[in-house]
Amino acid sequence: MVALVLAEEEGESFQGDGLFEIMEEKICYEMGVVVPKRIMDQIGEGYGCDCVELLVDEFNKIGLIVDTITGLHDDFLKLAAPVDILGKAAAELQLKKRTQIGVDLQFEWDESEAFIRQSDGSLFSWCERFRCYNHLIYGIVNKSESAIVLKSNCRDIEWEPGEPLLWKLETEAIVKEVFPIHDETMRKQLLKRWALNWWDLTNQPIDEIYDYYGAKIATYFAFLGMYTKWLIFPAAFGLLLQLVNLGSMQLWVLPVFFVCIVSWAVFFFQFWKRKNSTLLARCQICYSVGAESAYKYMDTEWSWFHSSVGLVKKLGADRSKEKEKFQREEWFVRMMRLRNDAIVILSIICLQLPFELAYAHLYESIGSDIIKFGLTAVYLFSIRYFTQIGGKVSVKLIKDEKNENSEYRANSLVYKVFGLYFMQSYIGILYHAILHRNIMTLRQVIIQRLIISEVLENLMENSLPFIKYSYRKYRAVRNKKKREKGPASRKPYFNSRVEKEFFKPIYSASIGDELEDGLFDEFLELALQFGMIMMFACAFPPAFAFAAVNNLTEIRADALKLLAMYRRPVPRLAATIGAWLNIFQFLIVVSICTNCILLVCLYDRDGNWNISPGLAAILIMEHVLLLIKFGFSRIVPEEPDWVKANRMKNATEAQNMCSKQLLRNMSGGRGMLVTDKTEI
Template sequence: MYSHSEGSSSSLQLQEETASSTNFNSHCSGDEEDPFISSLWGIHKTLDALRGNMSKQHLEAANAIDDHSDAEEATLPPTYIVLQVSPAVPEITLKWLIEKINGNKRDGGGELVVMKQPYNPDAGYILHLSASRYKFLEVAEELDLIKRDSKGQMREFTVAQLDDFLVEGMHVDDLLTMAEKQNIVLHELENIRALAEDLHIPGYPTSGLYESQSIFQACQEYGIVTGMFPMHDEEAVKKLWGGWFGFLVRRPFEEVRIYFGEAIAMYFHFLAFYTYALSIPVLLGVLQWLLLSVETLPFFCAINVVWVIVFLVMWKRRSNELAFEWGTIGMTSMDEPRPNFRGAMGVDAITGKIQPQSPRYMTYVKMLGSFAVVIVCMAGASVVMFMSFWAEDYVKNSNPENQVYLLLPSVVYSVVVFVMDTFYRRLATFLTEWENHRTQSQFERHRVSKLVLFEFVNNFLSLFYIAFVIRDMGMLRSQLLTMLIISQTINNFQETVLPLAHLHFTIKVHELKRRFLKKPCPSQPKVFRDDDAEPKEPLSYIKIPAVQQEDSRIKQAEYEANMEAYESTYDDYLELFIQFGYVFLFSSVYPAAAFWAFASNVVEIACDGFKLCRICQRPISRKVKDIGAWQVAFEVVGALSIITNCGLLYLSPQIRSLGYDYSETKWLFLFVVLEHALLGFWYLVRLIISDKPEWVRVGLAKKNYQSKQALKFEVRQRGPEYCSLWDYGNVIFRCNL
């Protein structure tokens, strides 16, 4: 176990504290120190002492990371983020960007380690980003990272209690996972913000910068940074992909979480949970399909609806269990602001940190404007759908024998929907950015909400029209079968085969260019120094550590730069959401739909694994506590499935033949009673089954109690001047209970 030495370490710590105190006092003009500043400075002194201890125990490794003067001779640190910079970027811009990334915090820098690799005109400038061991621990505490301690409890990591998180035989470098280190590097990169004197990006005089703007986001906006991704760990990928085909049996969720992060692990948990749960509707649906019994159809629909209710409630319970195990259940709107959050820099009233501040009411006002735009887009999609039906009827009546002519309206409608969908995705992202949400989870939730509304109209409105206006159940059944099988096959082809073909084609083109083009690429910039007559290798004028030519990271970075970026889990959840709607909104019409959904999900697990491991760049790990807005979306579809299935039974001639002597009023009464009974059952289930199991509630209460006791102890240690902090803490804990 890692431990602090008591002899030389103590003297070293004393020297560091004395020196630090001297430096601090030189910056303070008053006679009395502010208690809050004094507390922060105490943390800083502890971190400085820790850095001294680690440098003494692992001198070579520390020098390799922290001392850039001999970086060429030292062993370079691992690469955590790869940054692609456009080859057309001026020298002054590139130099400024690198200085911002590895500069000191006080100068607006990110204090990251920047390494360069030999220039490749096909890939542009490629920079490798890393950080020192000291930086990782410092930011881990700053981000309130939740880690499991030596007693098995999940709690916030602190440097002062480092030994509590190191189990027997663990090195301090193994405390944070690769995904967590990548997140820390990305966090520091995205939070490099413009200072008051940064009026524009050097070399780009028209690029106005405002104070506190994210430098990295601005560079992406102006095309300076063209790509950013963490590199794959080939050994870990081989191990993960090697056992992927037994996913539903092996259940390698923890391996997925460690490698890809909580967001992707939560998606696979949901996909597996949904697939397992489908076994009941599959069995009942196949029996109903084989029996073809009208008498059993109402019971089948009722059981299906009950399954939807129980499934959604139990999944919410399961997601809270996972969030507690992963330490993400406490994520709130007071988490770190996202890089694109705009506002004047100020002191946060709760955390005391210097962060962008913006009034919340402005976001609410903008959300009203966004909602109006979304309604207009939904209305436009509805009009296009009705025009498609009108065109199809017109073609059938005017030229019923020409089969090619009959397909024309459907083809045109599909193309129009694709174009509208592409445009609307960009619009939804723009509107959500304009609303200026504070945290990434808030941004994702509101963006998904806008997209789901539009996708619902595109995918389900035509089915509602066929079911309740045209009332053609044969046509509805045919549409459902087509959507479940053909659409899913096309989606899997687009996700795996097309990106793989594009990747191999791009690599072959680059190889041919290197082989046959003897002259330098015309787009390759020629960099001159003032005192040189000969052109120099690009980046030679910037004194940063260089990744040597024989380093395997060079080829890997160039290869993965051509891979498709994995943006988010949105498209994966969307596929499941649409499939869920097809299966349960109209289950009374096509009982076998659950079987096709189950088979499709088994294939989807394999395709998603192949996509993540072999086709896409390694996604940035992102922490989540649930599936966000998708939970509400699935619940809305679940509630609608009660109404639609009861409505389809009410309209079904076969069902009405069972009570041929019933009046229309009696049939309507039965429909209303059944629909209200099922909705009431849902409400009752949500009351009876808690969102959180007992052991999670006990764990949260225990954590709140321990935090409260720790705050009491700190108040006693600090003295009466912290009474106001204690009173404020009481309010916070009561709000969290």
């Protein structure tokens, strides 16, 4: 399906004028605005200011390059911005960028040469450019003292003084959507060097991905590539145990295998933390979890701290009230989170747990393997949408929580939704492992879950975007035919890339795109896969090989999806995997418990388990593995020394500069301070 979209785009790109296509690629259009077609016969002389014409004029006034494209049903405005326009917008936004000396300072366009450029030579990253575009296009306001009457196909709209123009047009449903569009030159380069490059199995152009998509998507693919590369060792070990008949030694080799697997998992995540910190340093990102929430409760702005006079006056004022406000807000937030967590846990116990146990019991009572396979497929397909409902309920619950920033809200959502998926993915298998105690049935269930879940997930990921895209195209062509009457009307077709991109679906999460994008589902798939192969590693060691092969194809499939099936995603600033790292760590601890049970439950020739080693063996094995888990995590430091040294140097130099500036301000305001003290 991805190949059909690629072939369609390449075929339709030559329907227009060749010279126009070359000129179009030289200008990097990065934003698209969807506006309605203008009905010319309804707009006569003296009719007033047309909304679209006024919008184009305002875009031109602020320095944007505008290209108007006529589509089948709507018109499209493609926007590009020269670097000086983006630089002035960045200065107004007070963006902080890395300088040549390694210190993050507020950007100034007149001093642009002092700031480090991106790996592709551009001054701003895609995330920074996107913020600048939004600041420019949504910053157009009515500066006159009276309202301006706008016209749109015989509709009168009053543009009030001080009101943003684009927001007003979106509210009136005149501007249907504002979305980022693909840069065809960079998209084709990424297709060649990344998505269609099957020779480098796990190596990916992370710098180019970061330049084009932003930090969050680049971090995901860096994690996926490293995870897939590290899977080679457990995959080879698991295949060796499956293919080589060790006889009575099999029971002794399995404990060694799982000890190696736990050590592998611990070292992998420690080395991932090192790589993540290296990526942050290489991408010039200063990432702080609570940076935007430090002054959440203050009624002052950041500029207040630049005034030494105001600082001295307000020190010690209303400290008791401020302390009470902090404490009240703190406990209120904690109680809201506790209430929401309780709702999710009770819903799992009362609604989902009986459903999971009923499926597991029904699976054991069925004798036909074909019917079992079909039951598993129906179960996974239905539970997918059942869990999505729980995810949407979690989104509504999080709206009541007063989290510090969007990252904390997203992490809270991840924990709640993964709790639902954790139950639906593993409770049935644990039921088979603990109650039925049949190793052959357990292996069969694991194989079916891995195959069906991965196939179903890949089928849904690749088919749904194509179906949505094809359906929207079909509706547009059908509506165009209905409007054009007469037998001589030619067949409508798409003559612009921006219109085809508009019909493509948004890269959003299955639970909604308010807090998370499509990477939520990608990380969820990896987490569920990791839990499956780790929690039941001793029952089916070749599962690691299956996961490695699946991830090799997942890298290219996800790349093709992003480049061909979806619109260009809105960039997000998060440059770590966030809450998913804690989830992976949690799965390692759970896998130690589950595999200890599997290891001490020795089975006879009939496949029935015999719990003869006793509880002592469980406790000994569990304590040893937990010691490995928490002991080995201290061996590998989470941050390379050179990254730590650069970060400390950056913080020290920034502190020295701020201290000197503060002393200058205090020295300049000494006279006022003395006057105020005398009056007191």
